[in-house]
Amino acid sequence: MLKINTPMSKLPGSYLFADIAKRVNEFSAKNPDKKLIRLGIGDVTQPLAPAVVNAMTKAVQEMGNKNTFHGYPPAFGYDFLINAIIANDYKSRGVDISPDEVFVSDGAKSDSGNIQELFSSEERIAVTDPVYPVYVDSNAMAGRAGVYSNGMWGQLCYLPVTAENDFVPELPDRHVDVIYLCYPNNPTGTTLTNDQLKPFVDYAIKHGSLIIYDAAYKAFINTPNVPRSIYEIEGAKSCAIECCSFSKTAGFTGVRCAYTIVPKEVFGVDDNIKKVSLRDLWARRQSTKFNGVSYIVQRGAEAVFSPDGKKQCQTTINYYMKNATLIREELKKAGYTVFGGVDAPYVWLKTPNNISGWDFFDLLLKKAQVVGTPGEGFGPSGAGYFRLTAFNTYEATQEALAKILAI
Numbered sequence: 261m262l263k264i265n266t267p268m269s270k271l272p273g274s275y276l277f278a279d280i281a282k283r284v285n286e287f288s289a290k291n292p293d294k295k296l297i298r299l300g301i302g303d304v305t306q307p308l309a310p311a312v313v314n315a316m317t318k319a320v321q322e323m324g325n326k327n328t329f330h331g332y333p334p335a336f337g338y339d340f341l342i343n344a345i346i347a348n349d350y351k352s353r354g355v356d357i358s359p360d361e362v363f364v365s366d367g368a369k370s371d372s373g374n375i376q377e378l379f380s381s382e383e384r385i386a387v388t389d390p391v392y393p394v395y396v397d398s399n400a401m402a403g404r405a406g407v408y409s410n411g412m413w414g415q416l417c418y419l420p421v422t423a424e425n426d427f428v429p430e431l432p433d434r435h436v437d438v439i440y441l442c443y444p445n446n447p448t449g450t451t452l453t454n455d456q457l458k459p460f461v462d463y464a465i466k467h468g469s470l471i472i473y474d475a476a477y478k479a480f481i482n483t484p485n486v487p488r489s490i491y492e493i494e495g496a497k498s499c500a501i502e503c504c505s506f507s508k509t510a511g512f513t514g515v516r517c518a519y520t521i522v523p524k525e526v527f528g529v530d531d532n533i534k535k536v537s538l539r540d541l542w543a544r545r546q547s548t549k550f551n552g553v554s555y556i557v558q559r560g561a562e563a564v565f566s567p568d569g570k571k572q573c574q575t576t577i578n579y580y581m582k583n584a585t586l587i588r589e590e591l592k593k594a595g596y597t598v599f600g601g602v603d604a605p606y607v608w609l610k611t612p613n614n615i616s617g618w619d620f621f622d623l624l625l626k627k628a629q630v631v632g633t634p635g636e637g638f639g640p641s642g643a644g645y646f647r648l649t650a651f652n653t654y655e656a657t658q659e660a661l662a663k664i665l666a667i
């Protein structure tokens with residue numbers, strides 16, 4: 261019989277959202293008259309910018325005309341989008357990226373999950389704790405995480421981020437080959453400044469390690485000394501791969517477009533200690549397993565960088581950040597200890613009286629009919645924390661806060 265990928269079968273189920281749904285359904289069944297407000301959603305809610313819709317509509321028309329029809333897109337993206345990405349997201353910030361270092365894709369989730377295919381199965385991986393689960397699970401599926409027990413993988417190096425270290429991870433206390441960093445952070449909503457990120461770049465250069473930098477929330481950054489790209493840190497182009505997405509920047513969660521930067525200076529070694537370019541390896545991987553992003557979607561993504569597109573997307577981001585500010589400030593007023601929500605659409609709060617995130621979940625559900633996400637769902641160091649998101653409407657967010665404050 262077929263022998264399966266055993267590490268994949270040993271993965272614990274994703275109980276988090278199933279468990280949340282179960283508790284919510286039980287509550288709703290008992291209290292059919294009570295309306296729930298969801299501040300647990302990690303998905304955008306506001307519509308696409310008109311500039312994006314116009315560009316995509318025009319592209320659809322082109323696809324329906326013999327003279328302007330497009331078949332398979334170039335495997336790594338159309339030049340018009342790659343050039344717009346470089347000009348707007350990198351050149352404007354003093355970062356020099358060349359077109360063959362940009363890989364347009366269908367998502368930062370797939371890229372950050374697939375990138376580990378480039379690493380040997382022996383490589384040692386570090387992740388922050390709490391963490392976006394994709395980095396952990398994709399490595400666990402490849403047999404790189406060891407054995408799972410008591411909520412932790414034996415071979416992963418966990419870098420706790422809690423109130424105790426002000427959400428600034430310590431450098432790994434041992435040699436690791438890959439470090440996954442996501443800033444602005446999901447779930448904590450916190451950021452690293454240039455000075456706080458620099459030691460990770462220095463560590464990676466010293467240890468010959470690779471940093472996978474997930475910058476999916478970079479458009480939410482307001483604070484001046486917080487980098488939008490890891491390449492703003494000196495030396496990062498020799499040790500970091502950066503994943504970006506139009507999902508949160510421009511409401512593309514249902515459209516699907518992202519890009520990953522793999523600089524030509526990033527190398528690994530093969531079994532014979534011969535240097536191999538990770539850019540070339542990723543190009544090989546993508547051209548084999550991926551057939552590109554549709555012309556229509558890439559025209560929509562290009563329009564995000566048009567003058568109107570920029571203005572319209574910023575308006576939507578400001579809308580979400582107004583929600584984040586409301587959540588943060590109202591909770592503070594009520595005596596909660598809160599983090600994040602300044603440069604990210606997430607607020608991370610310490611549960612009152614050190615109750616568990618799950619107990620706080622039940623409390624909010626019963627007393628305020630507000631649904632959030634318990635910190636335990638993102639890793640052991642998430643215990644005793646709780647995530648609220650800024651993606652609902654302003655009115656619903658206001659109502660939720662009023663109810664939380666009345667508990």
Ligand SMILES: *Cc1c(COP(=O)(O)O)cnc(C)c1O
Nearest residue numbers: 367368369392446476505507518
């Ligand atoms: C939402 C999100 C992404 C974006 O993923 P897409 O596949 O591009 O939609 C990436 N990383 C993190 C941490 C996220 O929360």
